[in-house]
Amino acid sequence: MNLILDLCIKNGFIVALLVTGLIVFLSSLLSDKLLKRKIPGTAIAIFMGLALAYLAGSITGGSKGIADIVGLSGFTILGGAMFRDFTIVSTAMGASFVEVKKSGLAGVLSLFMGVILAFTAGAIIAITMGYTDVKSITTIGAGACTFIVGPVTGGAIGASSEVITISIAAGVFKSILVTIGTPLVAKSIGLDNPQTAMVYGGMMGTTSGVAAGLAATDPKLVPYGAMTATFYTGLGCLLCPSILYFLVSLFFD
Amino acid sequence: MLVYGVAVLAACFIAGQIIGEILGRMLHIDANVGGVGFGMLLLILVNQWMHKRKWFTAEMDSGVNFWNKMYIPVIVAMSSIQNVKAAFSSGLIAIIAGIIPTIICFLMIPAISRINRTKQQGTAGT
Numbered sequence: 263m264n265l266i267l268d269l270c271i272k273n274g275f276i277v278a279l280l281v282t283g284l285i286v287f288l289s290s291l292l293s294d295k296l297l298k299r300k301i302p303g304t305a306i307a308i309f310m311g312l313a314l315a316y317l318a319g320s321i322t323g324g325s326k327g328i329a330d331i332v333g334l335s336g337f338t339i340l341g342g343a344m345f346r347d348f349t350i351v352s353t354a355m356g357a358s359f360v361e362v363k364k365s366g367l368a369g370v371l372s373l374f375m376g377v378i379l380a381f382t383a384g385a386i387i388a389i390t391m392g393y394t395d396v397k398s399i400t401t402i403g404a405g406a407c408t409f410i411v412g413p414v415t416g417g418a419i420g421a422s423s424e425v426i427t428i429s430i431a432a433g434v435f436k437s438i439l440v441t442i443g444t445p446l447v448a449k450s451i452g453l454d455n456p457q458t459a460m461v462y463g464g465m466m467g468t469t470s471g472v473a474a475g476l477a478a479t480d481p482k483l484v485p486y487g488a489m490t491a492t493f494y495t496g497l498g499c500l501l502c503p504s505i506l507y508f509l510v511s512l513f514f515d
Numbered sequence: 516m517l518v519y520g521v522a523v524l525a526a527c528f529i530a531g532q533i534i535g536e537i538l539g540r541m542l543h544i545d546a547n548v549g550g551v552g553f554g555m556l557l558l559i560l561v562n563q564w565m566h567k568r569k570w571f572t573a574e575m576d577s578g579v580n581f582w583n584k585m586y587i588p589v590i591v592a593m594s595s596i597q598n599v600k601a602a603f604s605s606g607l608i609a610i611i612a613g614i615i616p617t618i619i620c621f622l623m624i625p626a627i628s629r630i631n632r633t634k635q636q637g638t639a640g641t
Contacts, residue, residue, distance in 0.1 A: 282588045285595070304587055311594030319600025327596040341592030347551045349589045351528045352582035354555035355562060362559070372627050376620055383616035391608045402608070406616040428612070431605035434597060435613025441594070443621065451624045458628040465620045465627065469551070474590045484586070489552045496539065496548030 267333055274336025282340060285310055305445050305478035312438060350473055350488045357485035358456075365457040369490040372464030377498045380406045380467070381506050384432065396511045397421040403510070404502040405429025408468045409437065411498035418503040437471035444475025453479065456486040463487035467494030520575030523565070524582060527558040 270277045289310055290303035297306075315327030324330030329337040339345065384406025388399045401421040405412030405428065412429025415421075421429075444453070444462075452458050463472050463486065472491040476484045535550025542548060565571040602609065 278592060279588075282592045282595075285591055286588055307587070307591045308594045311591045312597060312599055315595045315597050316599040316603070318595075319598060325598045325601060327599065329596045337592050337596050340589060341594070341596045345585075345589045346593055347532075347554075348524075348528055349582050349586035350551055351531065351554040351558055352524055352579055353586055354558040355576075355579050355583055357555070357559055359559050359563060362556070368627060368630065371630070372624075375623065375627060379620055379623065380616040383619050384612045387608070387612045387615060391611070402612050405609075406612050427601075428605050428609045430598075431602040431609035432612035434599070434602040435610055436617045437597075438599070438602070439614055439617050443617075447621055451621060452628060453624070458624065461628045462624050465624050466617070470590070470593055473586075474594065477587050477590055481587070485555060489555050492551035492555075493549040496535070496542075500542055500548070 270333035271335065274334075275339050276336070277333060278336035278340040281334065281337075285314075302445060302478050304481075305442070308441055308474045308478060312441070346470065346473070350469070350484075350492075353481075353485040353488065356482065357489075361456040361486065362460070362489065365460045365486075368457065369460040369464050372461040373467075373490060373493055373497055376465040376467050376494060377407055377411075377501055378506070379465075380436075381498075381502060385510060393425075394514060396507070396514045398425045399514065400502065400507045400510050401425045401429045402432065403506065404498065405432035406436065407433070407498040407502065408495050409433025410495050411502055414499045415502040415507070419507055433468065436466075437468040440466050440468055440471030441474040441478070444471075445478045448479045453483070456483065459483040459486035460490045463490035464494065467491055467498065469495065517574050517578040520571070520578030521582070523561060523571075523575070524558060524579050527561055528554045530554065530557055 286303070286307045289307035293303035293306050318328040318331055319325070322330040326338060328334050329341070381403040385399050385403035387406075388402035393399050393402065397419050398421055400419060401412060401416035402425060404415035409430045410433070412433050413426050416426035416429055448454065453462055459476065466472050469488065469491045472487045473484060476487045531552070531554025532547065532550040534553040535547040538548040562571060
C-alpha cells in the first residue's frame with residue numbers, strides 16, 4: 263500500500279491525468295446511459311469535479327479540493343492557472359479574427375457593463391444584509407465580480423479578513439453558477455454565435471466559469487467568450503478599489 | 516515537427532503574459548491585465564500569417580490541437596480543486612452576493628448583443 267502511495271506522490275501529475283480521464287469517462291457514461299444525452303457529458307464532468315472538491319474539502323478540511331488528498335496533489339498542476347491559461351490560448355486556433363473584430367466594441371462595452379453591474383448588485387446586497395462601512399460594501403461588491411477581484415480590492419483598501427473571505431466565496435459561487443447555468447440558459451439568451459459569446463464573456467467575467475460553461479454549451483464558442491473574459495478580472499481590479507470605491511464612499515461614511 | 520506548433524503556441528502565450536503584466540504595471544494594479552486574451556489574439560494572427568505562407572504544417576497543427584483538446588480535462592481538474600466547501604460555509608451573504616448579480620448579468624446579455632447587431636445592420640445599410 264505504501265509503495266503505491268509513494269509512487270502516486272512521486273508521479274502526481276500523471277496520476278492527475280489518469281484520475282481526470284476516469285472522471286470524464288464516468289461522466290460521459292452517465293450522460294449516455296442514464297440521462298440520454300440531455301445534459302452534456304462535459305457539464306456532468308465539471309459538476310462531478312465540483313462535487314468531489316466539496317467532498318474532499320469536508321473530509322480533509324483543506325482548501326484545495328481533491329488536491330488535499332494524499333496522492334492526488336498533482337491536481338494543483340493539471341488544474342492550476344498555468345495549464346488552464348495555456349489550453350485556453352490554444353483554443354484560439356479555431357477562432358476567426360473577422361469575428362473578433364466584428365464584436366470588439368460590444369465586447370468592450372460588455373466588460374464595463376459586467377463589472378459595474380455585478381459590483382453595484384453585490385454592494386446593494388451587502389447594504390441590505392446590514393453592512394454599513396465603505397470598505398466592506400466595496401469588497402463584497404468586488405467579490406460579486408470574480409474571486410480574484412474581491413480579495414485584490416479588499417487587500418488594497420484594507421478590509422477585514424472576514425469580509426475578504428466572504429468576497430472570495432461570493433466569487434466562487436458566481437463561477438459555479440456560471441459553469442452550471444450557462445448550458446441551461448444558453449438558448450434563451452441567444453448564446454449560439456461568436457458575437458453573443460464575446461458579450462457573454464465580458465458580462466460574466468469569471469474566466470473559469472465562462473470557459474467551463476461554454477465548453478459544456480458549445481466548444482466552438484470557447485475562444486470568443488474566454489477572450490473577453492480574461493480582460494474582466496484586470497478591469498475589475500482597476501475599477502473596484504479606485505472609482506467604484508470612491509463612489510461608494512460618497513454615499514456612506 | 517509537432518513540437519514547432521507547440522512552440523509557436525508557447526511563444527504566443529508567453530508574449531501575451533508579458534503584455535498583460537506590463538499593462539498591469541502601467542495601470543498600477545497588482546494583476547495581469549488580459550494576458551490570456553492578448554495571447555489568443557497573437558495566436559490567431561500568427562496562425563493566419565504562417566498559414567498563408569504555408570509555414571504551418573499539418574503536423575504542427577496537430578501539436579496545437581492536442582492542447583486544444585486537453586482544455587476540457589484541464590477545466591474538470593480545475594473544478595475539482597476549488598474551495599467549494601469554504602464557499603458553502605461562508606454563509607448566506609456569500610451565496611446571495613454570488614448568485615443575484617450573476618443572474619442580473621445573464622439577463623442583460625440579450626440586450627447588449629442586440630445593440631451590437633443593430634449597429635452592424637446600420638453600418639451595413641449605409
